[in-house]
Amino acid sequence: MTAASGELLVIRDLVVERPGVRLLDSVALSIGKGETLSLVGESGCGKSLSALAILGLLPEGVRHARGEILFEDEDLARASPRRLRQIRGKSIGLVMQDPMSSLDPVLQIGAQMEEAIRTHLPLSARQARGRALELLDLAGVPEPLRRYGQYPHQLSGGLRQRVSIATAISCTPRLLIADEPTTALDVTTQVQVLDLLDRLRRELSMALLLITHDLSIVARRADKVCVMYAGRVVERAGVDDFFAHPRHPYSKGLLHSSLGAGTPLHHRFDRLPEITGSIASAAGQSGCPFAPRCDQAEAACGKTLSWPGTTDSRDHFSACLHPNPEESA
Amino acid sequence: MIKDHVMKRAGPWLRVVAGSASFALPTILGIVILNFLFLQLLPGDAVDVLAMRSGSATVESISALRVQTGLDQPLSGQLAAYLSRLAHFDLGVSTQYHLPVADIIAARLPDTLLLVGGALGLAVVLGLLLGSVMASLAGRWIDRMLSGLLMLIYSTPGFWIGLMMILLFSVKLGLFPSAGSATIGTRLSGLAALYDKAAHLIMPMTALSLFYTAVYARLVRATMIDVLRQDFILAARAKGLHPVTLIRRHAIRNALIPVVTVAGIHLGNLLGGAVVVETVFGWPGMGRLAFDALLSRDFPVLLGVLLLSSILVVAVNALADVLLGWLDPRILTE
Numbered sequence: 090m091t092a093a094s095g096e097l098l099v100i101r102d103l104v105v106e107r108p109g110v111r112l113l114d115s116v117a118l119s120i121g122k123g124e125t126l127s128l129v130g131e132s133g134c135g136k137s138l139s140a141l142a143i144l145g146l147l148p149e150g151v152r153h154a155r156g157e158i159l160f161e162d163e164d165l166a167r168a169s170p171r172r173l174r175q176i177r178g179k180s181i182g183l184v185m186q187d188p189m190s191s192l193d194p195v196l197q198i199g200a201q202m203e204e205a206i207r208t209h210l211p212l213s214a215r216q217a218r219g220r221a222l223e224l225l226d227l228a229g230v231p232e233p234l235r236r237y238g239q240y241p242h243q244l245s246g247g248l249r250q251r252v253s254i255a256t257a258i259s260c261t262p263r264l265l266i267a268d269e270p271t272t273a274l275d276v277t278t279q280v281q282v283l284d285l286l287d288r289l290r291r292e293l294s295m296a297l298l299l300i301t302h303d304l305s306i307v308a309r310r311a312d313k314v315c316v317m318y319a320g321r322v323v324e325r326a327g328v329d330d331f332f333a334h335p336r337h338p339y340s341k342g343l344l345h346s347s348l349g350a351g352t353p354l355h356h357r358f359d360r361l362p363e364i365t366g367s368i369a370s371a372a373g374q375s376g377c378p379f380a381p382r383c384d385q386a387e388a389a390c391g392k393t394l395s396w397p398g399t400t401d402s403r404d405h406f407s408a409c410l411h412p413n414p415e416e417s418a
Numbered sequence: 419m420i421k422d423h424v425m426k427r428a429g430p431w432l433r434v435v436a437g438s439a440s441f442a443l444p445t446i447l448g449i450v451i452l453n454f455l456f457l458q459l460l461p462g463d464a465v466d467v468l469a470m471r472s473g474s475a476t477v478e479s480i481s482a483l484r485v486q487t488g489l490d491q492p493l494s495g496q497l498a499a500y501l502s503r504l505a506h507f508d509l510g511v512s513t514q515y516h517l518p519v520a521d522i523i524a525a526r527l528p529d530t531l532l533l534v535g536g537a538l539g540l541a542v543v544l545g546l547l548l549g550s551v552m553a554s555l556a557g558r559w560i561d562r563m564l565s566g567l568l569m570l571i572y573s574t575p576g577f578w579i580g581l582m583m584i585l586l587f588s589v590k591l592g593l594f595p596s597a598g599s600a601t602i603g604t605r606l607s608g609l610a611a612l613y614d615k616a617a618h619l620i621m622p623m624t625a626l627s628l629f630y631t632a633v634y635a636r637l638v639r640a641t642m643i644d645v646l647r648q649d650f651i652l653a654a655r656a657k658g659l660h661p662v663t664l665i666r667r668h669a670i671r672n673a674l675i676p677v678v679t680v681a682g683i684h685l686g687n688l689l690g691g692a693v694v695v696e697t698v699f700g701w702p703g704m705g706r707l708a709f710d711a712l713l714s715r716d717f718p719v720l721l722g723v724l725l726l727s728s729i730l731v732v733a734v735n736a737l738a739d740v741l742l743g744w745l746d747p748r749i750l751t752e
C-alpha cells in the first residue's frame with residue numbers, strides 16, 4: 090500500500106487528539122482513483138473527524154499529533170494553511186450531512202456557488218455564473234435559472250443537498266468527501282441523492298469517501314469499506330469480502346444486528362440481536378477498545394497496548410487479536 | 419430574467435414599507451395626545467414662568483396673557499385646537515421666543531441629525547469592527563483586553579467621558595474646540611467649513627457613541643461566535659475561502675441582523691442621551707432646546723420636538739425593517 094501504487098489518498102498512522110484525550114488512534118486507510126470507500130461506524134467513533142482531518146479543518150482545540158495524510162503524494166498534515174486552501178474546494182470537495190444548515194441562509198444559491206468557483210478558477214463573474222448554472226443542471230436541479238437567484242429557505246431538503254453537491258464538485262475535484270449526505274433526507278430522496286453521487290463519480294472520474302452508518306448503503310455503493318470503532322479502524326476490506334467474511338467481532342455484531350444479513354428476508358419474527366453495552370465503555374480503555382463488549386474477549390485483549398492487527402491474503406485487515414476466528418472461515 | 423427577479427423582490431419590499439407606514443400614523447397620533455396630556459401634569463404653565471421672570475405681574479395681566487395664549491380654555495378645547503393646527507402642518511408659536519415652532523426646530527434639526535446620526539453610524543461601524551476582531555480571536559489576549567475596555571466604557575456615564583475628553587483634547591492638547599458647533603464670527607465656506615464642523619463634531623459624537631459602541635461590539639462578538647460555529651461556515655471553509663473573506667461574506671452579514679434590530683430601537687435613546695452631551699459640549703441641538711422649553715413650560719416647542727423625535731424614531735424603525743429584509747431574506751417571505 091504505497092503511494093506509488095496509484096492510490097489517490099493514503100492515510101497512515103493518523104493520531105488526532107484534544108489535550109488528554111486521543112480522538113483518532115492510528116487511523117490508516119487508502120482510496121484509489123475513482124474508487125468509493127465507505128467509512129462506517131456509530132456516532133462519535135471518529136468518522137467525521139477523519140474527514141475534517143483530511144481537509145485540515147479540525148475543530149478548535151483538536152490537533153493533529155502524528156501520522157501522514159498523503160493526497161497525490163503530498164502530505165496534507167504538514168501543508169501550509171495557504172496550500173490547504175488551494176486544495177479545499179478545488180481538489181477535495183465536501184458535502185455535509187444537513188443541507189438545512191450547510192448553506193448560508195442570507196446568500197443566494199448562485200452567490201454561494203460562485204464564491205467556490207471564483208476562489209479557484211480564473212473566471213469572470215459572467216463565466217462563473219454560466220458554470221454555476223451548468224453545475225446545477227448537472228446535479229439534477231430543475232429550473233437552474235430560477236433556483237440560482239433563490240435563497241436556501243426557498244428550496245426543499247433534497248434540492249439543497251443537490252446544490253451542496255453541485256458546489257462541492259464545482260472545480261471537478263479528484264476526491265469528494267460526503268459526510269452522511271443522506272441522513273437528514275427522507276427515504277425517497279436518499280436514493281436519488283446517492284444515485285447522483287454515483288453518477289457524478291463516474292462522469293467526473295473522482296473518488297468518493299462516503300461516510301455513513303447505513304450498511305445497506307455500503308453494500309450497494311462502495312468498493313471498499315472501512316469500519317471504525319472508538320477512533321480506530323477495526324476492519325478494512327473489499328466490500329464483497331467484508332459482507333461475505335467479516336473478521337472483526339464488532340463488524341460481525343453490526344452485520345448480525347441488521348435486517349437481511351445472511352437471509353434474503355425483509356422481515357423477521359424474532360428479536361434482532363444487539364451488541365451489548367455502549368461505545369462509552371471504550372473511554373480510558375488501555376487495550377482493545379471493543380474488549381468490554383466483545384463476547385470473545387480474553388484476558389490478553391484488555392492489556393495489549395498496540396494493535397498491529399492482521400491482514401490476510403485478500404488484503405483484508407482486522408484489528409483483532411484472534412487472527413482468524415473459526416466461524417468466519 | 420434579472421428584471422423579472424427584481425420585480426419579484428419588489429413585492430415583499432413594498433409590503434414592508436406599507437406595513438410600517440400603516441402603523442406610523444396612528445402611533446404618532448397616539449404619542450402626540452399622550453405627550454399633550456402628560457405635560458398637563460407638570461405644575462405651572464408658560465404664563466406662570468413669564469410672570470415669574472418679569473417679576474411685576476398683576477392678577478389682571480396674568481389672566482389677560484392666559485386669554486391671549488389660549489391657556490384659559492378647558493383641556494379638551496386646547497387639545498382639539500392643537501390637533502387641528504397640526505392637521506394644517508402648523509406647530510404653533512413659542513410662548514418664550516414668540517417665533518413659529520417650526521422655524522426654531524428647523525434651525526436646530528440639522529445639527530441634531532448630524533450628532534445623533536454620526537454617533538449611531540460610528541457606534542455601528544466601530545462595534546462591528548471590534549466585535550469581529552474579538553469573535554475571530556475569542557479567548558486570546560486581544561479579546562480579553564478589548565472585553566475589559568468595553569466593560570469600562572459600558573459602565574461609564576457619557577457626560578463624564580465628555581468632560582474628560584474636553585479636559586484632555588481641548589484644555590491640555592488643544593486639538594479640538596471644547597464647545598459649539600462652528601467657530602463663531604467666521605464666514606467659512608467649502609472645505610474649510612466642513613473641516614470646522616468636523617472638528618466641533620468629533621468629541622460630542624464620540625462621547626455619545628461610546629456606550630453604544632460597547633453594546634454593539636459585545637452583541638456582534640456574541641452573535642459572530644455563534645455564527646462561526648454554524649455548519650455553513652465549515653462548508654464555506656471547505657470551499658477554500660480565505661478567513662477574512664469568510665468573515666466579510668458570511669459572518670458579518672449574519673451578525674448584522676441583531677445589530678440593525680437593536681440600532682433601530684436605540685435611536686430613541688440616542689435622542690434622549692443627546693440632551694446631556696449637547697449640554698456638556700454646548701452643541702445647539704434639539705435636546706437642549708427641549709430641555710430649555712421644559713423649564714420655561716414652552717409647551718408648543720416641547721410638543722414640536724417630541725413630535726419630530728417620534729417621527730424620526732418611527733422612520734428609522736421602518737428603515738431598519740427594510741434593511742433587515744435585505745439582510746435576511748427569510749423575513750420577506752410570508
